[in-house]
Amino acid sequence: MSDITLEQPPTPTAGRRHDHHATRLLWFVLKRLGTAVFVLLCTATVAFFLVRLSGDPVKLLLPPDATAAQESALRSSLGLDRPLFTQYVDFIGGLPRLDFGNSLVYNQPVSRILADRLPATIELAAAALVVTLVVAIPAGIFAAMRRGRGSDHAVMTGVLLGQSTPPFWVGILLVLVFAVGLHALPASGYGTFAHLVLPAVTLAVYSVAVVARLLRSSLIDVLSSDHIRSARAKGFGPLKVVLTHGLRNASLPVVTVVGLEVGSLLGGAILTERVFSWPGVGQLTIEAISNRDFPLVQATVLFFAATFVVVNLLVDLSYSFLDPRVRTSR
Amino acid sequence: MDRGHLPRRDVLRAGGLLIGALGTATSLSGCGTPAAARAGNVLRVSQPGDPKTLDPQKQGDMVSMNVLINMFDTLTTRGRDNQLHPRLALSWSATDAHTWRFRIRPGVTFHNGEPCEAQAVAFSIKRLLAPATKSPIVELRYVKDVSVVDRLTVDLHTTVHDPILPAKLSLFGGVVVPPRYLSEVGDAGFAEHPIGTGPFTFVSWQRDHELRMRAHADHWEGRPSIDGLVFTPAPNASSSLAALQSGGVDLVAGLTPDAAQQLDGYSGVTLDGFTGIRTSYLSLNTLEKGPLQDRRVRQALNHAVDVPLLIKAVLDGKATETPALVPRGAFGFDPTVKPFTRSVSTARALLADAGYPHGFSTTLTASNVDSNVAEALSGLLARAGVHARVDLLDPGTYAARLTSDNRGALGPIYLAASTVWTLDGESIVQSNVRHDRRQSRWHSKEADRLIDVEELSQDPAERNKAFSDLQRLMREEAPFVFLYQMDNIFARNDRPRWKPGSAGVLAMESAEVSR
Numbered sequence: 001m002s003d004i005t006l007e008q009p010p011t012p013t014a015g016r017r018h019d020h021h022a023t024r025l026l027w028f029v030l031k032r033l034g035t036a037v038f039v040l041l042c043t044a045t046v047a048f049f050l051v052r053l054s055g056d057p058v059k060l061l062l063p064p065d066a067t068a069a070q071e072s073a074l075r076s077s078l079g080l081d082r083p084l085f086t087q088y089v090d091f092i093g094g095l096p097r098l099d100f101g102n103s104l105v106y107n108q109p110v111s112r113i114l115a116d117r118l119p120a121t122i123e124l125a126a127a128a129l130v131v132t133l134v135v136a137i138p139a140g141i142f143a144a145m146r147r148g149r150g151s152d153h154a155v156m157t158g159v160l161l162g163q164s165t166p167p168f169w170v171g172i173l174l175v176l177v178f179a180v181g182l183h184a185l186p187a188s189g190y191g192t193f194a195h196l197v198l199p200a201v202t203l204a205v206y207s208v209a210v211v212a213r214l215l216r217s218s219l220i221d222v223l224s225s226d227h228i229r230s231a232r233a234k235g236f237g238p239l240k241v242v243l244t245h246g247l248r249n250a251s252l253p254v255v256t257v258v259g260l261e262v263g264s265l266l267g268g269a270i271l272t273e274r275v276f277s278w279p280g281v282g283q284l285t286i287e288a289i290s291n292r293d294f295p296l297v298q299a300t301v302l303f304f305a306a307t308f309v310v311v312n313l314l315v316d317l318s319y320s321f322l323d324p325r326v327r328t329s330r
Numbered sequence: 331m332d333r334g335h336l337p338r339r340d341v342l343r344a345g346g347l348l349i350g351a352l353g354t355a356t357s358l359s360g361c362g363t364p365a366a367a368r369a370g371n372v373l374r375v376s377q378p379g380d381p382k383t384l385d386p387q388k389q390g391d392m393v394s395m396n397v398l399i400n401m402f403d404t405l406t407t408r409g410r411d412n413q414l415h416p417r418l419a420l421s422w423s424a425t426d427a428h429t430w431r432f433r434i435r436p437g438v439t440f441h442n443g444e445p446c447e448a449q450a451v452a453f454s455i456k457r458l459l460a461p462a463t464k465s466p467i468v469e470l471r472y473v474k475d476v477s478v479v480d481r482l483t484v485d486l487h488t489t490v491h492d493p494i495l496p497a498k499l500s501l502f503g504g505v506v507v508p509p510r511y512l513s514e515v516g517d518a519g520f521a522e523h524p525i526g527t528g529p530f531t532f533v534s535w536q537r538d539h540e541l542r543m544r545a546h547a548d549h550w551e552g553r554p555s556i557d558g559l560v561f562t563p564a565p566n567a568s569s570s571l572a573a574l575q576s577g578g579v580d581l582v583a584g585l586t587p588d589a590a591q592q593l594d595g596y597s598g599v600t601l602d603g604f605t606g607i608r609t610s611y612l613s614l615n616t617l618e619k620g621p622l623q624d625r626r627v628r629q630a631l632n633h634a635v636d637v638p639l640l641i642k643a644v645l646d647g648k649a650t651e652t653p654a655l656v657p658r659g660a661f662g663f664d665p666t667v668k669p670f671t672r673s674v675s676t677a678r679a680l681l682a683d684a685g686y687p688h689g690f691s692t693t694l695t696a697s698n699v700d701s702n703v704a705e706a707l708s709g710l711l712a713r714a715g716v717h718a719r720v721d722l723l724d725p726g727t728y729a730a731r732l733t734s735d736n737r738g739a740l741g742p743i744y745l746a747a748s749t750v751w752t753l754d755g756e757s758i759v760q761s762n763v764r765h766d767r768r769q770s771r772w773h774s775k776e777a778d779r780l781i782d783v784e785e786l787s788q789d790p791a792e793r794n795k796a797f798s799d800l801q802r803l804m805r806e807e808a809p810f811v812f813l814y815q816m817d818n819i820f821a822r823n824d825r826p827r828w829k830p831g832s833a834g835v836l837a838m839e840s841a842e843v844s845r
Contacts, residue, residue, distance in 0.1 A: 059730040063390060064748070064769060065761035066468040066733070077464045107383045107464070107521060116537055172568060179576040187572035188564065190539045277564050277573075279538035286565075287379075292726050 025317075032316065036309040040302060044095060047301040048088055048294075057104050057292040078104055080294075091298065100302075101295035105288075110299045114281065120190060121280035124272070125265040127200035132207040132261065139208070140215025140254075141242055147220055156213070163209035171202040171275035188277040199276040203269055207261040214257050218250040225249075252319070259315030266311075267304040369580070372558035373826055373843050375836060376570045376579040380538050380563035385521040386505040387458045390466035392749065395501060396583070396836035397561050400543055401441075402526035404504035405432060405451065406496050410831045412659045412753055414497055418446065418506055418527065424788060427491045434482045438550045440508040441531045448484040452476040453509040455486065469498045469752070491786050493793060494661075497752040501835065529554045529839035538563055555842045568592070571821065574599060580826045580843065583836055585819040587646040588702065593821050600824070603648045603817035607832045609657045609758055610649075610747040612694070612707065612811035615771040618738055621690050628808035630680035632670040634714035635707060635811050639672070644706045649814040654801035655758055657815040659832050662755030662784065662797030667805050669812065677714035689715020696720065696745035697728040704745050707811075718743060733768055747816075751833040755797045756785060763800075763809075772809030 058075045075081050094101060100110035139155050146152040178198060179187035189195050222228065223246055231245045232238075270282035277283075281300060288296035381394035386402050389395070405419040419432040438446040455476045458465050472488040473495070479485055486495065498504070511525050524532050529551065530543035543559040562579060564570030567589030570582045575596065593599050614622045614631070621627045641649045653669040656662050681689060694711075696704035701722050708718045721741060723731070731739035732746065746769075750757045764781045765773040780803070783796035804810065818834030828841035 055726045055730045059733055060726055061390070061466045062468055062733075063466075064729070064732050065757070067471065068735070068768070070468050070471065071733070073461060074464060074466065077461045105382050107385060107388050108518070113537075120539075172572075175569070175572045175576075179578075180572055183576055186578055187576040188569045189562065189573070189578060190536070274565060275569055277538070277562065277569055279536060283538050283565065290724075290726060 029313075029317070032313050036306075036313065039309055040305055041092075043305040044092065044298065044302055045088075047298045048091055051292070051294050051297045052084070054289075055292050057294060060292055061104065080104075091295075095302075100299040103288075103293055103296045105291045105293045105296070110295045113284065113296065114299055114303060117279060117281045117284050120278060121266060121269060121273075121282065123196065124199055124203060124269055124278060124280060125262065127196050128203035128207065128265050128269075129258075129262060131200050131204035132211055132265075133258070135204070136208045136211035137215060139212040141219065141247070143212065143216040144219035144223065145238060145242060147216075152216075156216070159209045159212045161209075162205045163213070165205065166271075167202055167206060168271045168275050170205050171198070171272055174198045174202060175275070188275075190277075190279050195276075199269075199272050199278050202275070203265060203272045207265060210261060211254060211258055215250065215254050218253050219246055222246045222250045255318055256315055259311050259318070263308045263311040266307045369825075369843075370558075371556055371843060371845055372560060373556045373581065373828075373838060373841050374560040374562065374579045375581045375583060375838070376562045376564045376573060377582075377836065378563070378565060378567075378570075378584045381541070381561075383521050384524040384532070384535065385517065386502075386524070386526070387454070387463055387465050387467065387507060388517075388521070390468070390502060392751075392835070393563075393584075397541060398505070398524075398526075399501070399528070399835055399837045400530040400559060400839070401524055401528040401532055402505045402507070403438075403528050404501060405499040405506065406504060408497075408500050408751075408753055408831050408833060410829065412832055414500060414753075417500075417504075418451070419496075419499070422496050424491070425485070427788065428488050430486045430488070430492075430495050431479070432484050432486070434484065435550065436482055438527050439548070440511065440527050441525045441546060442508065442511055444508045444510050444525075446506055446508070446527050447481050448478045449481075450509055451484045451506055452478050454506045455503075457507065457512075458503060467502045470495075470503045491788055493785070493788060493790075494752055494754045494756055497661075497754050501751055501833070530559050533558075549839075551839065554839045556838070559838050559841075561836075574821055574823060577823070580823050581828070582821040583818075583834070585821055587644070587648045587819065590648070590819045590821060591646055598823055600822050602820045602822065604820075604830055604834070605650060605659065605832060606816050606818040606834050607657045607659055607751065607753065608747055608749045608816045608834075609652055609655065610700075610703070610745065610813040610816065611652075611655060612813065613740075613744050613746050613762070613769070613771050614809055614811065615738060615740075615742045616809055617771055617773070618742070620742060621684065621686055621692075622742055624684045625807055626680045626684040627686065628811075629670070630677040630684070630714060631711065631716065631811050632808050633673050633680065634677035634716065635710045635813070636672040637669065637813055640703070640706055640710065641814055644702055645814070645816070648817040648819055650817075652812050652815050654805045654812055655762075655810060656755040656797060656801055657750055657758070660750050660753050660755050660758070661790075662794060662801075664798040664801045667798075667801045670805075670808075674713050681715060686715075689717065691717045691719070692743055693741040694718040694720050694743045694745065695728075695731075695740045696722055697725045698722040699725060700745055700747070707745065735768070737768070737771055743811075749833070751835075753832060755800075759784070759800065763804075772807070774803070774807065774809075777803055777807075 058071050058080065062071055062074060091101065098111050102108065103110050103113055106113055143152045143155040175187045175198065178185045185197050186195050228241060228245055231241045269280060270285060273280045273282035274286065281303060285300040288300055377393055377396055379393040381397045382389045382391060386398045403418045405417060407415050407417040409415045418435055418438060420435050422430060422432045425431045434448050434451060440446055455473065457463055458467060458470060459473065472490055472492045473486050474489050475487040477485045506527060508525050512520050529546055529549045531546045533542040533544050535541040541561045545554045545557050547553045564573060567585060571593055573579045574582050590601050593601060614628055616623050637651045641647060650658060651669050653667045694704055694708055704720045704722065708720045711718045748758050759781060761767045761769045763770055764778050777800060780796045780800040784793045787793050818830055825843045826841055828838065
């Protein structure tokens with residue numbers, strides 16, 4: 001927010017004020033994009049060198065009875081015997097074209113492998129986000145309106161449980177009940193809506209807790225303010241007061257957190273994908289790391305970093321639409 | 331104050347929506363109908379991983395091979411009798427010390443109709459050996475050239491006599507790929523839509539989700555009994571077992587004994603164990619100064635490690651003791667060589683004799699996937715006064731140190747395992763014993779001489795004799811603590827009928843399912 005401060009005095013006419021606002025926003029976006037590129041470049045560099053400290057992929061590609069000559073032949077045909085700096089320059093040089101090189105293990109361009117896995121990860125994250133919003137917003141509103149009563153405590157206890165339970169455990173439990181016990185949903189796999197239900201719920205449990213708690217406390221703050229009292233005095237029903245007058249004001253911190261949760265849902269699904277054999281980027285990352293598939297590890301690390309950078313940028317931008325004080329100069 | 335009172339109608343509306351959503355979910359999944367009943371004449375197999383690639387010459391791991399062996403045929407094959415049988419090659423013989431001649435089965439075609447003859451075989455071997463292929467398949471290391479003799483005869487030329495070359499062509503290196511198709515679609519196109527001569531044809535593959543194949547009606551051996559074959563990867567055992575219990579898969583392969591134990595007593599789930607050839611042992615570093623240079627100490631460790639107890643307690647009985655490295659079923663196994671007697675007092679006496687009456691402290695290194703066994707081994711050694719601290723490494727680090735030029739990289743004692751899929755003793759002795767091999771931690775001129783005989787002799791009887799002598803020598807010198815060969819463990823529902831060979835390869839052409 002502080003990035004959007006006014007650098008020139010406001011002009012008297014409304015039209016020019018609007019232009020200034022647009023310019024400011026453009027500057028802001030450009031500045032943030034510059035930072036984003038810098039962050040990603042740093043991430044790429046760290047990933048490139050760190051992964052090379054972790055071991056030798058050729059030793060994992062070949063069986064233990066391979067000879068030293070066979071190892072060096074493969075190392076050379078994979079280009080791993082070139083000077084480190086040359087490999088680094090090649091890697092960075094390919095980034096603008098989204099060319100991450102070829103996977104050492106899968107014999108395919110890394111960008112292609114990532115593109116194959118992305119839909120599954122996005123689908124799971126989107127479904128988990130829907131579950132999060134559908135459950136957390138009513139739960140947060142309900143708890144805020146019932147503040148201090150038994151039902152508030154009940155909701156908040158449930159939420160606390162959700163926040164403190166490891167997702168893979170929730171996943172296994174859901175599989176035991178709904179797949180093994182009831183045969184109602186598949187235990188793992190991908191493809192139909194039914195396959196999506198358990199992983200999405202598992203992944204959403206933590207986010208529901210975070211969002212519901214924050215919404216509750218944020219709403220409680222807003223509900224004690226003067227304009228809410230006025231709205232009540234006008235005779236509006238309690239739900240209408242909350243939905244039309246409270247929620248928008250309480251939403252600012254919630255939007256930040258939901259944004260960050262989108263990042264975690266996209267990047268944090270590794271365990272959930274593992275439990276449900278979900279063919280997404282998370283599982284790919286685990287395999288890439290255990291195979292020491294350097295180009296693929298670099299690309300997945302960059303993917304996760306880029307996700308957070310983009311989400312943060314979008315959250316910051318959304319402020320200016322949600323809060324007029326940010327939009328107009330302060 | 332009625333602040334926060336939610337109207338009943340709103341609550342009911344929300345509840346209705348929720349129930350509706352749940353209803354949709356369950357009806358989509360076919361609520362209550364076990365998925366197994368709807369699978370038809372299709373076998374669904376789950377194993378711990380997904381193929382690395384569908385180009386059979388660019389992979390070298392058993393998980394990939396398990397899938398590919400169903401779409402591609404090899405020149406030779408191992409039967410359930412552990413004998414080598416013809417497959418794409420009808421017969422073979424060594425025409426001289428450096429040449430193996432193979433007669434190719436006539437009338438075989440690839441799934442696209444392209445003929446599979448000597449020229450295709452020669453093309454395949456050459457492609458495998460070409461550096462541009464970047465193949466991780468290493469066992470054809472002595473093959474230097476291939477020549478087509480006539481339409482159905484091909485010669486493989488080697489740098490030294492390779493007595494087990496036909497066995498090496500029974501899996502990875504023996505796959506035949508279609509030359510014309512490859513030139514049309516290129517390497518990338520081939521890996522995307524592989525064409526082989528195997529009993530199943532490729533249908534679709536979504537990485538990390540499922541790979542579908544269909545029975546090949548015109549297979550030279552006849553059409554497989556099942557219509558379709560599906561492979562799904564399940565990276566952790568509990569999710570594959572859940573998939574089996576919920577009817578999502580029929581057969582779970584690649585189970586560890588502790589994962590299989592979770593299923594004990596579950597109705598509708600059967601556990602099968604078949605003697606396998608993955609052989610485990612402790613390698614003792616005799617090259618560095620220390621107690622392990624003394625033969626009596628090495629024998630003491632063998633007496634101390636109660637292998638039958640280990641198998642019973644840790645592996646749920648799903649393994650068989652190996653007396654001297656070479657597993658049962660492999661060429662060269664000598665049944666007259668008996669395992670060490672298991673006796674802590676003998677072990678203690680030998681240690682005292684060697685000057686270690688109170689034992690000694692050491693380190694036992696293992697890959698973290700073998701942590702259970704490593705801890706149990708450490709416990710067994712401690713009973714004889716040998717205190718081995720267990721050092722667990724992630725598999726990547728372990729593999730790098732195993733083949734490191736620094737022979738002490740895995741410490742004085744490490745736990746290792748080798749899958750002897752060629753079913754020839756050479757494959758396990760190969761990298762472990764002869765002094766110039768990287769995993770050798772024991773140097774013996776006599777052992778080197780015997781290895782030269784079994785690796786280079788053209789006479790099977792002579793090779794067998796060399797293996798016998800080598801096993802006796804190793805039993806006496808004890809450069810390893812000899813452990814066991816693991817069973818191949820499968821969990822299944824009541825649909826599939828199928829039996830693997832010793833290597834546990836998931837070749838499914840003989841499988842049947844009840845509908």
